[in-house]
Amino acid sequence: MIPAGAPIDMTIKRLIPLLTEGDTIVDGGNSNYKDTLRRAALLKDKGINYIDVGTSGGIWGLTEGYSMMAGGESDAVEQLRPVLETLAPAPDLGWGRVGPSGSGHFVKMVHNGIEYGMMQAYAEGFAIMDKKDEFNLDLHRVAEIWRYGSVVRSWLLDLISEALAENPGLEGIAPFVEDSGEGRWTVTEAIDLNVAAPVITMSLLRRLLSREEEDYSDKLLAAMRNKFGGHKIKKEG
Amino acid sequence: MIPAGAPIDMTIKRLIPLLTEGDTIVDGGNSNYKDTLRRAALLKDKGINYIDVGTSGGIWGLTEGYSMMAGGESDAVEQLRPVLETLAPAPDLGWGRVGPSGSGHFVKMVHNGIEYGMMQAYAEGFAIMDKKDEFNLDLHRVAEIWRYGSVVRSWLLDLISEALAENPGLEGIAPFVEDSGEGRWTVTEAIDLNVAAPVITMSLLRRLLSREEEDYSDKLLAAMRNKFGGHKIKKEG
Amino acid sequence: MIPAGAPIDMTIKRLIPLLTEGDTIVDGGNSNYKDTLRRAALLKDKGINYIDVGTSGGIWGLTEGYSMMAGGESDAVEQLRPVLETLAPAPDLGWGRVGPSGSGHFVKMVHNGIEYGMMQAYAEGFAIMDKKDEFNLDLHRVAEIWRYGSVVRSWLLDLISEALAENPGLEGIAPFVEDSGEGRWTVTEAIDLNVAAPVITMSLLRRLLSREEEDYSDKLLAAMRNKFGGHKIKKEG
Amino acid sequence: MIPAGAPIDMTIKRLIPLLTEGDTIVDGGNSNYKDTLRRAALLKDKGINYIDVGTSGGIWGLTEGYSMMAGGESDAVEQLRPVLETLAPAPDLGWGRVGPSGSGHFVKMVHNGIEYGMMQAYAEGFAIMDKKDEFNLDLHRVAEIWRYGSVVRSWLLDLISEALAENPGLEGIAPFVEDSGEGRWTVTEAIDLNVAAPVITMSLLRRLLSREEEDYSDKLLAAMRNKFGGHKIKKEG
Numbered sequence: 001m002i003p004a005g006a007p008i009d010m011t012i013k014r015l016i017p018l019l020t021e022g023d024t025i026v027d028g029g030n031s032n033y034k035d036t037l038r039r040a041a042l043l044k045d046k047g048i049n050y051i052d053v054g055t056s057g058g059i060w061g062l063t064e065g066y067s068m069m070a071g072g073e074s075d076a077v078e079q080l081r082p083v084l085e086t087l088a089p090a091p092d093l094g095w096g097r098v099g100p101s102g103s104g105h106f107v108k109m110v111h112n113g114i115e116y117g118m119m120q121a122y123a124e125g126f127a128i129m130d131k132k133d134e135f136n137l138d139l140h141r142v143a144e145i146w147r148y149g150s151v152v153r154s155w156l157l158d159l160i161s162e163a164l165a166e167n168p169g170l171e172g173i174a175p176f177v178e179d180s181g182e183g184r185w186t187v188t189e190a191i192d193l194n195v196a197a198p199v200i201t202m203s204l205l206r207r208l209l210s211r212e213e214e215d216y217s218d219k220l221l222a223a224m225r226n227k228f229g230g231h232k233i234k235k236e237g
Numbered sequence: 238m239i240p241a242g243a244p245i246d247m248t249i250k251r252l253i254p255l256l257t258e259g260d261t262i263v264d265g266g267n268s269n270y271k272d273t274l275r276r277a278a279l280l281k282d283k284g285i286n287y288i289d290v291g292t293s294g295g296i297w298g299l300t301e302g303y304s305m306m307a308g309g310e311s312d313a314v315e316q317l318r319p320v321l322e323t324l325a326p327a328p329d330l331g332w333g334r335v336g337p338s339g340s341g342h343f344v345k346m347v348h349n350g351i352e353y354g355m356m357q358a359y360a361e362g363f364a365i366m367d368k369k370d371e372f373n374l375d376l377h378r379v380a381e382i383w384r385y386g387s388v389v390r391s392w393l394l395d396l397i398s399e400a401l402a403e404n405p406g407l408e409g410i411a412p413f414v415e416d417s418g419e420g421r422w423t424v425t426e427a428i429d430l431n432v433a434a435p436v437i438t439m440s441l442l443r444r445l446l447s448r449e450e451e452d453y454s455d456k457l458l459a460a461m462r463n464k465f466g467g468h469k470i471k472k473e474g
Numbered sequence: 475m476i477p478a479g480a481p482i483d484m485t486i487k488r489l490i491p492l493l494t495e496g497d498t499i500v501d502g503g504n505s506n507y508k509d510t511l512r513r514a515a516l517l518k519d520k521g522i523n524y525i526d527v528g529t530s531g532g533i534w535g536l537t538e539g540y541s542m543m544a545g546g547e548s549d550a551v552e553q554l555r556p557v558l559e560t561l562a563p564a565p566d567l568g569w570g571r572v573g574p575s576g577s578g579h580f581v582k583m584v585h586n587g588i589e590y591g592m593m594q595a596y597a598e599g600f601a602i603m604d605k606k607d608e609f610n611l612d613l614h615r616v617a618e619i620w621r622y623g624s625v626v627r628s629w630l631l632d633l634i635s636e637a638l639a640e641n642p643g644l645e646g647i648a649p650f651v652e653d654s655g656e657g658r659w660t661v662t663e664a665i666d667l668n669v670a671a672p673v674i675t676m677s678l679l680r681r682l683l684s685r686e687e688e689d690y691s692d693k694l695l696a697a698m699r700n701k702f703g704g705h706k707i708k709k710e711g
Numbered sequence: 712m713i714p715a716g717a718p719i720d721m722t723i724k725r726l727i728p729l730l731t732e733g734d735t736i737v738d739g740g741n742s743n744y745k746d747t748l749r750r751a752a753l754l755k756d757k758g759i760n761y762i763d764v765g766t767s768g769g770i771w772g773l774t775e776g777y778s779m780m781a782g783g784e785s786d787a788v789e790q791l792r793p794v795l796e797t798l799a800p801a802p803d804l805g806w807g808r809v810g811p812s813g814s815g816h817f818v819k820m821v822h823n824g825i826e827y828g829m830m831q832a833y834a835e836g837f838a839i840m841d842k843k844d845e846f847n848l849d850l851h852r853v854a855e856i857w858r859y860g861s862v863v864r865s866w867l868l869d870l871i872s873e874a875l876a877e878n879p880g881l882e883g884i885a886p887f888v889e890d891s892g893e894g895r896w897t898v899t900e901a902i903d904l905n906v907a908a909p910v911i912t913m914s915l916l917r918r919l920l921s922r923e924e925e926d927y928s929d930k931l932l933a934a935m936r937n938k939f940g941g942h943k944i945k946k947e948g
Contacts, residue, residue, distance in 0.1 A: 067387030094385030121354025123691035148331030150304030177430030177693030217597035218649030412929030413732030519824030541861030574728030595828025622805030624778030
């Protein structure tokens, strides 16, 4: 597995002399679709196919099969059929060509944006229930109930249930959430397309905030409140 | 099926003289949990059990089984076991007692809040893909691919795929989204509990906005821009 | 000064026997306008005027004059003219009757909602500049420049400039922002009126978040990411 | 006045042969600061100073003076002093060097981001008051009261008051809000810097939404609700 970004370009550079016209390179990682467009154009000039296969499924893909969104020429994608059928959850399910070069990574990028939004929706809901002390809710039980028959049933909910079974109090887990590039790209792409995507955007911003220990904006707000209203400032430390 | 709100109170009033101590009333609708707390207390004084069963599953529940979150005394919930086992997706799945009176409706309320957030996340993602003309994406195909193996697979995604199969261009559907009370209650409850729930909240606000035809705030923004920057105002009509 | 809430009701109760028809009680605090409606109705039955005067200006009002929004019968407000003219920045500026009972507190509530949004807008902007290390910006200087001639000039900006002059690094200030009730009421009122107010709402949610030390939603997000992607969890402590 | 973007590059190209070492070009427009960095570097190689002067004040600057944030070498900015002193609201107010090349446009960009947030905060507040029919508020009067002594007094509020005096019902103004590039750049920059700026971001998204007539996400939400709950779809037209 080659990390997205510069290593891809280096690898392509090294592969070019080894390939001949009609050969195909597959990028199954989380590359930015704009890089993919650039790379596909470069390789097209040399008669080499460049297929982007946006791949979802995480560490479960190996056993459950991957969901794969392929971008590139139809013929070249068709050549990959045996590979894709093998990696997919079933030969005819969970994979397909979604469009020309770049579209596979584009669709995967949006997939991750949606993923951020869904995760945040669950996280907020469970946080509300966690704070409702008077009902003393067993959140693992709630997750289990919802897994069957409810409108919010999903694979992510299955994982939440599993996580809560193993660690009901989420002990020892820091409230610190990383983000990979794809959420950011989705947010920026939405703005570029003039599409308002408040939920995906807020999901990203919440992650940024989760990693901020000394938020400047909050300090300035506290200073302002002190200035106009004489509201006491909480001292640090 | 009795609609939530005043009709419930009237029905309870009519039922009281017909019931004797130890009898049970079940509210399986989308009542506000605060009403449920009030009603349960009233009936407890009369020795009548009041069980709130938050129920999810929509129009599919009849065939697929309902997801049911019960609130109330353990004994009284236990008495309902045969009913709940029958209505659930399986006798031992998709239902359970989540806590005391009110907790069933509380959990269902939060369920709907999460539902709003998930729906909005999908809606935004598909809107981004829809706007990306250069890839000319087949959104039904994308939904189908994601249904198997992807991180965002869910029952809601199954429904999206179905909707897009039947009406790929969403022809004739007005961009107008109703909301039932439960999303609002979730947002208010979160604030009351000092829980920041930006995604669930934004999902609600987007629905409000979808129904606004002559948004005052947008008009005032246009007027302001004209005032300070001489930016042209778009005339109405 | 009597704090808003129950103390007001107690004070009114004590005042009633001392007052005669045609007398006036003024509530110049930050009462919830719904309480004001209730109180005004109660007192109206006794022939006593209840005037709500939403008052802004903070600790500066004493020297600069207060901005006052009065609600109640025109005649009764008119009787207060000498008081209002004295407390206002100028006899004919910064005060007025805005409508019937309750409207003064309603308008003041919205004023505070706007205040939250403005403060957050400034706070975010200064936070962005603070993070831009490569320009090593002097934020007090920026605030000073903006105070004259810019579109964002305002009294709040004057205070920001002052705060940054006194404490350029905001040393010793915890990133912890209280909220009084009025922001919450504005958010809830907006939802009740079906008005989407995302900026005022987000300003409130950011304050809630500033006070959260062990955010459950962030922990659950970290747990989810670990579950599906094998992403490492940051350990607490 | 030369529009930002490519015309600037063309103009610079034309100016270069006419200039000699030590000469200065001033960009007083709303250029993206990254373009400015590039241009300043190009000109530095030729010994020409490139000063970016972020300028605020809109159409009022001519009479009230402009607020100007200059970026570039101190000496070169100092040479501009007579010009800046003349254009500013007062010789020693409303202008200054904020840092190296690019910083002037960067600070102006953030200024506009804040401006979006403030405008949206006001717009939402006035929209809430506009919807509160029972109080029948005179919004121009409210704006006038707030202009003196209130926490939300500002130049933008002065303009709002003026706009409402001229057109109290905002008649004939379409709820359609343009955005120039600077709001977008601020949002993207914030994300690049890992600063959560929800209010500035939401202000931008609301503008995008104001221009959307057939929102895809809303249609899909309506379709989903129909699918799972049998909720009626509103027909278009």
